[in-house]
Amino acid sequence: MSKITIPLGPQHPALKEPENFMLVLEGEQITGATVNLGYNHRGMEKAAEERTYMQDLYLIERVCGICSHSHTTCYITNVEELAKAETPKRALAIRTLFGELERVHSHLLWLGVAGYEMGFETLFMYTWRDREQVLDCLEMLSGNRVHYSINTLGGVRRDITAEQKAGVLKRIKYLEERTKYYISLATEETTLLARTQNVGKLPYDVAIERGAVGPTARASGIARDVRKDDPYLIYGELDFKLITHNTCDVFGRLVVRALELMESYKMIEQILNNLPEGPIAVKVPWRIPAGEAVNHYEAPRGEDIHYLKANNTDKPERLKVRAPTLANLQSVAYMMEGGWLADVPLVIAAIDPCMSCTDRAVVWNPKKGKKEIYGWEELRKMGIEHYKRRGVDFTKL
Amino acid sequence: MKIIDKLITWSLLKSPWILHFNSGACNGCDIEIVDALTPKYDIERFGMVLKATPRHADILVVSGPVTRQQVKRLKTIYEQMPEPKFVMAIGACGCSGGVFNGCYGVVPGVDKTLPVSVYIPGCPARPEAIIDGVVKLIQSVEGKK
Numbered sequence: 305m306s307k308i309t310i311p312l313g314p315q316h317p318a319l320k321e322p323e324n325f326m327l328v329l330e331g332e333q334i335t336g337a338t339v340n341l342g343y344n345h346r347g348m349e350k351a352a353e354e355r356t357y358m359q360d361l362y363l364i365e366r367v368c369g370i371c372s373h374s375h376t377t378c379y380i381t382n383v384e385e386l387a388k389a390e391t392p393k394r395a396l397a398i399r400t401l402f403g404e405l406e407r408v409h410s411h412l413l414w415l416g417v418a419g420y421e422m423g424f425e426t427l428f429m430y431t432w433r434d435r436e437q438v439l440d441c442l443e444m445l446s447g448n449r450v451h452y453s454i455n456t457l458g459g460v461r462r463d464i465t466a467e468q469k470a471g472v473l474k475r476i477k478y479l480e481e482r483t484k485y486y487i488s489l490a491t492e493e494t495t496l497l498a499r500t501q502n503v504g505k506l507p508y509d510v511a512i513e514r515g516a517v518g519p520t521a522r523a524s525g526i527a528r529d530v531r532k533d534d535p536y537l538i539y540g541e542l543d544f545k546l547i548t549h550n551t552c553d554v555f556g557r558l559v560v561r562a563l564e565l566m567e568s569y570k571m572i573e574q575i576l577n578n579l580p581e582g583p584i585a586v587k588v589p590w591r592i593p594a595g596e597a598v599n600h601y602e603a604p605r606g607e608d609i610h611y612l613k614a615n616n617t618d619k620p621e622r623l624k625v626r627a628p629t630l631a632n633l634q635s636v637a638y639m640m641e642g643g644w645l646a647d648v649p650l651v652i653a654a655i656d657p658c659m660s661c662t663d664r665a666v667v668w669n670p671k672k673g674k675k676e677i678y679g680w681e682e683l684r685k686m687g688i689e690h691y692k693r694r695g696v697d698f699t700k701l
Numbered sequence: 702m703k704i705i706d707k708l709i710t711w712s713l714l715k716s717p718w719i720l721h722f723n724s725g726a727c728n729g730c731d732i733e734i735v736d737a738l739t740p741k742y743d744i745e746r747f748g749m750v751l752k753a754t755p756r757h758a759d760i761l762v763v764s765g766p767v768t769r770q771q772v773k774r775l776k777t778i779y780e781q782m783p784e785p786k787f788v789m790a791i792g793a794c795g796c797s798g799g800v801f802n803g804c805y806g807v808v809p810g811v812d813k814t815l816p817v818s819v820y821i822p823g824c825p826a827r828p829e830a831i832i833d834g835v836v837k838l839i840q841s842v843e844g845k846k
Contacts, residue, residue, distance in 0.1 A: 314774055320731055322723055342770055343771055343774075345768055346801050347806035348801075366729070368727055369726070429739055449733070449825075450729040450732065
């Protein structure tokens with residue numbers, strides 16, 4: 305049978321964001337897939353260099369609307385580390401609380417989108433109705449539904465009152481009941497099982513080789529979670545389980561996210577019931593001492609890495625963001641190969657892609673005046689030569 | 702007015718079909734647009750349905766500060782829509798570029814690329830604001846009739 309190549313995106317009903325997949329088809333079966341990025345490239349890292357640390361906080365939040373708290377927390381931890389600020393315990397607890405509320409809202413959103421992609425619209429409507437409860441919590445605590453801006457330099461912007469605590473706990477109770485229903489739905493409903501089992505396979509060793517992160521990696525049996533591996537904020541003091549699953553398919557990713565929801569509810573209750581007393585913010589100087597800092601954070605989609613270089617002024621010299629979707633996209637091409645065309649939207653949705661997080665880098669050669677795509681070997685060579693010029697030789701190590 | 706034009710305006714008012722286009726938004730507005738379709742806000746009671754193709758759509762809902770990569774695609778999508786057509790710019794980014802104004806990768810504001818009928822501010826725009834914008838658009842079309 306002859307091969308045909310079809311484009312999927314940048315505007316496609318199955319994709320909520322602009323991205324492009326070139327699929328090579330043999331009949332209905334996919335024999336090859338390439339991912340093209342950059343439709344969402346806005347130039348945020350450059351913009352961050354031209355704004356102050358406080359202004360950047362609001363810019364970084366808009367890297368992504370779904371995991372906005374993850375990006376700001378990761379960024380602000382770097383700033384506080386460089387400024388040697390002692391963030392109060394209560395502020396750290398509130399940040400953790402928002403991190404978990406965000407995970408709940410993101411996972412519920414994903415559950416709905418997955419339902420929509422497999423043609424199960426009732427699930428989509430159910431989960432999005434329940435998701436409103438979390439958004440109500442976030443609005444009550446921070447004043448906004450999506451970009452909460454709870455972080456500020458040296459702490460958080462708002463405190464939590466007793467009524468707010470009761471309101472959040474009440475809603476979490478309701479969500480817990482609903483999530484139990486979703487878990488039974490995900491593991492018993494036959495149409496859902498037929499649509500997700502053995503779809504988008506990503507075996508354990510391939511997931512490691514391609515550097516999968518977050519629920520995508522955990523569904524392939526990899527116990528990888530920054531919250532456990534390198535506890536930040538107050539995660540070290542919380543009691544929660546690391547959820548993994550070994551079916552390595554879309555079903556596994558569904559179960560991992562559903563069970564993680566239950567863990568998040570548990571954590572939210574623990575944080576609210578043991579909220580430390582004290583101030584919520586300390587003063588941080590406007591000028592940040594020169595230095596470099598790298599930090600990672602377990603965003604709802606996986607490990608998010610931020611690098612920050614300060615140069616003793618009120619603006620950063622360099623900021624680099626590595627969003628989890630970029631790490632997971634390498635796996636998507638593998639998952640799609642050998643699968644059916646009809647499963648493609650579901651497989652793409654299964655990593656919970658977030659293109660607005662990912663599209664910030666492009667290779668640009670000003671001498672030749674054109675875009676270039678570098679292979680792994682070339683990139684490696686360039687990296688080694690770059691560091692040789694600076695007096696570090698990695699080949700001798 | 703010809704009878705066919707009357708029919709088109711009538712059907713547009715009774716069930717405006719929308720096409721959502723993400724031109725480089727941060728996802729905040731996009732999830733709020735989808736939120737407007739779900740049970741709590743339920744925009745479908747105004748006859749609005751989210752369509753998958755521009756050829757079926759009456760209203761193009763654009764979120765985001767139009768990245769340079771997307772300008773050409775946004776124009777193509779607009780040209781594919783049948784007349785009469787309207788454009789809604791959602792969020793601070795869609796109105797003026799918002800926080801991304803000045804970034805090298807964006808052409809700030811949807812109105813730099815397409816004629817915009819309704820601007821909905823907010824970062825992100827709340828579902829209530831989006832519904833209000835739609836109702837205002839319908840009212841303005843009714844006024845023209």
